[in-house]
Amino acid sequence: MKKKILVLGGGPCGLSAAWEISKYGYDVAVVEKESKVGGLCITNEYKGFRFDLGGHRFISKNKELVGNVCKMMGKELLTANRKSVILLQGKTFEYPLSAKDIFLKMDLWTNLKAFTSYLISTVSRIIFRKKDISFEDWIVNRFGRALYNLFFGPYTEKLWGISPKFISSDWASQRISLLNLKEVLFRLFKLRKGTPRTYAKGYFYPKKGIGQMFDVMSEDISKMGGNIILNASVSSIQVNNNTIESICYNQHGITKRIDCDAIVSTIPLTDLVKAFPGYLTRDIINHTSALKFRSVRFLNILVDLPDISDNTWMYVSEGKYIMTRIQEPKRRSPFSAPEGKTSIMLEIPCNENDEIWNCSEESLLKRSLADLKGLGIDIQDFVIDYFTTSVVHGYPVYSLDYAMHRQKLFDFLGQYDNLITCGRQGTFRYIFMDTAMEMGITAAQNLILDNLDKKADVQFMRSEEELIETTSVTA
Ligand SMILES: Cc1cc2nc3c(=O)[nH]c(=O)nc-3n(C[C@H](O)[C@H](O)[C@H](O)COP(=O)(O)OP(=O)(O)OC[C@H]3O[C@@H](n4cnc5c(N)ncnc54)[C@H](O)[C@@H]3O)c2cc1C
Numbered sequence: 214m215k216k217k218i219l220v221l222g223g224g225p226c227g228l229s230a231a232w233e234i235s236k237y238g239y240d241v242a243v244v245e246k247e248s249k250v251g252g253l254c255i256t257n258e259y260k261g262f263r264f265d266l267g268g269h270r271f272i273s274k275n276k277e278l279v280g281n282v283c284k285m286m287g288k289e290l291l292t293a294n295r296k297s298v299i300l301l302q303g304k305t306f307e308y309p310l311s312a313k314d315i316f317l318k319m320d321l322w323t324n325l326k327a328f329t330s331y332l333i334s335t336v337s338r339i340i341f342r343k344k345d346i347s348f349e350d351w352i353v354n355r356f357g358r359a360l361y362n363l364f365f366g367p368y369t370e371k372l373w374g375i376s377p378k379f380i381s382s383d384w385a386s387q388r389i390s391l392l393n394l395k396e397v398l399f400r401l402f403k404l405r406k407g408t409p410r411t412y413a414k415g416y417f418y419p420k421k422g423i424g425q426m427f428d429v430m431s432e433d434i435s436k437m438g439g440n441i442i443l444n445a446s447v448s449s450i451q452v453n454n455n456t457i458e459s460i461c462y463n464q465h466g467i468t469k470r471i472d473c474d475a476i477v478s479t480i481p482l483t484d485l486v487k488a489f490p491g492y493l494t495r496d497i498i499n500h501t502s503a504l505k506f507r508s509v510r511f512l513n514i515l516v517d518l519p520d521i522s523d524n525t526w527m528y529v530s531e532g533k534y535i536m537t538r539i540q541e542p543k544r545r546s547p548f549s550a551p552e553g554k555t556s557i558m559l560e561i562p563c564n565e566n567d568e569i570w571n572c573s574e575e576s577l578l579k580r581s582l583a584d585l586k587g588l589g590i591d592i593q594d595f596v597i598d599y600f601t602t603s604v605v606h607g608y609p610v611y612s613l614d615y616a617m618h619r620q621k622l623f624d625f626l627g628q629y630d631n632l633i634t635c636g637r638q639g640t641f642r643y644i645f646m647d648t649a650m651e652m653g654i655t656a657a658q659n660l661i662l663d664n665l666d667k668k669a670d671v672q673f674m675r676s677e678e679e680l681i682e683t684t685s686v687t688a
Pocket of ligand 1: 639
């Protein structure tokens with residue numbers, strides 16, 4: 214008899230799981246809350262302009278995955294090179310940060326402060342055996358307080374909405390591009406030989422936005438017999454001892470139930486746990502409440518200019534500006550804007566229901582145009598139109614004790630033999646779409662091969678402390 218597998222959530226992880234399951238001929242249904250698939254990787258189209266939810270790009274170290282994506286997309290997949298910068302104090306710095314750039318663009322006093330504070334932190338690290346507990350420790354221990362205060366601290370605080378003192382150092386190890394100041398200085402003064410770590414500059418991007426990848430994948434799943442149920446929000450899960458027997462979802466105000474043999478869940482870990490209401494202890498409820506997600510609003514502006522800049526991303530460190538990143542979608546694909554026009558998108562981090570979240574589109578535009586002008590990008594007279602989009606579960610907040618709370622939830626869910634939770638939301642991990650896809654594929658294979666004792670291998674895939682971008686397959 215064919216096994217019936219349910220996939221909760223139709224983002225990159227859930228769709229990849231369903232894609233794999235369909236290839237094996239199993240009966241699969243994807244239950245997705247929104248009216249279209251793609252999750253954080255959707256692309257919205259408006260008046261001939263296309264905007265992702267934060268400009269995405271596809272990179273991966275997994276040759277097989279890259280090969281399959283290229284095959285699936287054919288000529289619709291473009292390649293581009295990234296060129297990103299950091300805008301700070303009226304100057305433009307290379308991204309990833311380069312020591313040479315800092316050295317040449319900062320005044321003598323700032324350079325002296327940076328060097329002295331690096332020496333102080335190195336000595337005190339040795340004497341007091343300082344450990345990397347928080348993000349702040351991680352950076353100060355490697356770069357000194359002056360560079361932390363200039364580049365890393367304000368950006369990180371704006372992104373997460375909390376002081377980097379309260380963010381786990383886990384976030385830094387996979388995301389910060391420089392090694393440490395010693396390494397950088399040695400290379401600057403040619404005291405160290407060998408190849409420095411290089412970055413994958415090339416990346417893949419579909420002609421019609423990142424969402425096109427998942428539209429094509431979902432068409433493939435439907436062709437192979439899979440069922441994609443949209444506008445369906447998972448509300449509860451029914452169990453018999455240690456086995457899940459069915460789930461309920463709400464669709465257009467009606468509650469529906471589907472039976473299943475196994476589940477791959479990619480919905481937020483906290484929401485999944487809350488779907489077992491009769492089985493939750495006070496302790497589990499407390500661990501659930503301790504895990505928070507940072508939300509993001511995106512301001513998408515249609516601009517009557519042919520081009521704005523040649524950068525893929527512009528990072529904005531200073532706290533006085535509302536946005537963390539500025540992007541021009543045309544740099545990823547020329548099909549993102551009609552000919553002769555361009556567009557710009559701002560990523561504005563916030564918490565659900567805070568002042569920024571609730572602020573009107575008009576006020577957000579006014580504030581943002583003033584900030585852009587302050588940064589040297591004056592587009593006020595060229596705005597054709599604008600709209601905002603938003604995501605509630607943008608970033609899992611790596612508080613100092615997030616790993617302990619998360620593990621308690623994994624342990625709770627671990628008692629259900631036929632359930633695996635994976636993906637960015639499902640594992641509460643800051644992962645890229647390629648890892649989400651790999652997780653979905655591996656979870657599907659484990660279900661099919663009855664390897665469910667390997668759940669942890671899937672959930673912690675690619676958690677090695679190595680920079681994601683250094684070992685990517687280049688486009
Ligand atoms: C601003 C930003 C920029 C990014 N840039 C890049 C990039 O350049 N490159 C890259 O590789 N990655 C990037 N990422 C990360 C990438 O978007 C994620 O890794 C990827 O989307 C994770 O896929 P997922 O399927 O695990 O989760 P998601 O994409 O979040 O999908 C989860 C799905 O579950 C659905 N869902 C939630 N609750 C329910 C429910 N109760 N019932 C049913 N369905 C539900 C959601 O609607 C969603 O469709 C970026 C992320 C952000 C926020």
